Amino acid sequence: MKSVMLYALSTCPFCKMAKRFFESRNIPYNFVDVDLLPEEEKEKTVAEVQRISGRRAFPVIVIGEEVIVGYDELRIREALEK
Amino acid sequence: MTSERMLCPVCQVAFLLKEEKVPGKRVVCPVCGAVLTLTEENGSWVLRRPKDMSPEEEIRTRVENFARLRGYHFNEMKEPLIEALLKKYERYGDFYCPCKIDNIPENVCPCLETRQGSVERNGRCHCGLFWK
Numbered sequence: 001m002k003s004v005m006l007y008a009l010s011t012c013p014f015c016k017m018a019k020r021f022f023e024s025r026n027i028p029y030n031f032v033d034v035d036l037l038p039e040e041e042k043e044k045t046v047a048e049v050q051r052i053s054g055r056r057a058f059p060v061i062v063i064g065e066e067v068i069v070g071y072d073e074l075r076i077r078e079a080l081e082k
Numbered sequence: 083m084t085s086e087r088m089l090c091p092v093c094q095v096a097f098l099l100k101e102e103k104v105p106g107k108r109v110v111c112p113v114c115g116a117v118l119t120l121t122e123e124n125g126s127w128v129l130r131r132p133k134d135m136s137p138e139e140e141i142r143t144r145v146e147n148f149a150r151l152r153g154y155h156f157n158e159m160k161e162p163l164i165e166a167l168l169k170k171y172e173r174y175g176d177f178y179c180p181c182k183i184d185n186i187p188e189n190v191c192p193c194l195e196t197r198q199g200s201v202e203r204n205g206r207c208h209c210g211l212f213w214k
Contacts, residue, residue: 011169011180013162014210034183046183057182057208070208 002064002080004029007049010036014071015059021076034058088129092116092144092190093197103127114192115147141167141177141191145211148192154201154212163211167191181209 004022008015010033022029034045046056053060053069061068063079088099093114101109107120109129117140118129132140142164149156166180178185179193188194196207206213 009181009183011166012209013159013166014181016162042183049183056184057179059181 001028002082003062004080005062006031007045007058007060007062008033009058012058018059018061018071018076021073027080086127088127090114090116090118091129091131092118093192094187099127108132110147112151114197115144115149115151117143117147137171137177138164138168141171144177145191149212152201152212154214156211157213159210163209166209179209 004027006015006018006022006029008018008031015033019029019031021027032045034042034049037045049058049060050056052062052067055069057069059071061071061076063076064082066075066079066082068075068079085098085100086103087096088109089096090111090113093111093116095111095113097112099109099120101107103120105120105122109118109120110116111118111129117132117135119132121128121130135143145164148154163180167177170176170178170180170185174185176185177191179189179191182189182193192207192212196212201207201212201214
């Protein structure tokens with residue numbers, strides 16, 4: 001099973017949809033609500049998100065080696081099945 | 083009646099106001115859809131955000147005006163996003179984009195990339211509030 005990491009914001013509806021997607025299919029995933037992190041950790045995590053996605057917008061989903069920027073169900077399914 | 087360039091305090095873009103100037107008159111920014119109040123300050127006309135609207139009324143009117151101006155549509159994501167924008171307002175003092183980490187003027191809804199045509203390019207804005 002590929003590792004799944006979801007970088008999210010607590011205010012972002014597409015991030016909530018991504019969480020629901022993994023939960024409803026019993027797909028194990030890790031997530032972080034970046035806006036709720038303590039300041040120093042938040043800066044580090046945002047820098048990491050920017051490095052892998054080129055943006056400071058959410059959600060960013062990492063499945064195995066693949067980085068998906070935004071909520072794209074088709075790409076998530078494909079990345080999980082690869 | 084003279085036309086005058088007026089600055090929108092929400093999107094920071096100047097536009098030509100051709101209407102008669104009356105203190106307290108409501109004006110809609112043709113760029114971002116913000117509802118503004120015409121005010122006379124120190125002998126000059128300026129536009130201010132309305133003090134007599136609740137935050138919810140202000141953001142709902144703004145996004146509805148923006149969608150109408152651009153011919154965009156809403157779907158079932160509208161209500162969760164209005165809630166999220168109100169949460170951002172409570173936490174950070176303005177209607178910053180709920181899907182972006184930076185609470186800065188260019189991310190005030192409708193954000194700069196949306197005002198610059200991202201809906202035309204992608205079919206929707208990043209958050210999914212405005213749809214083509």
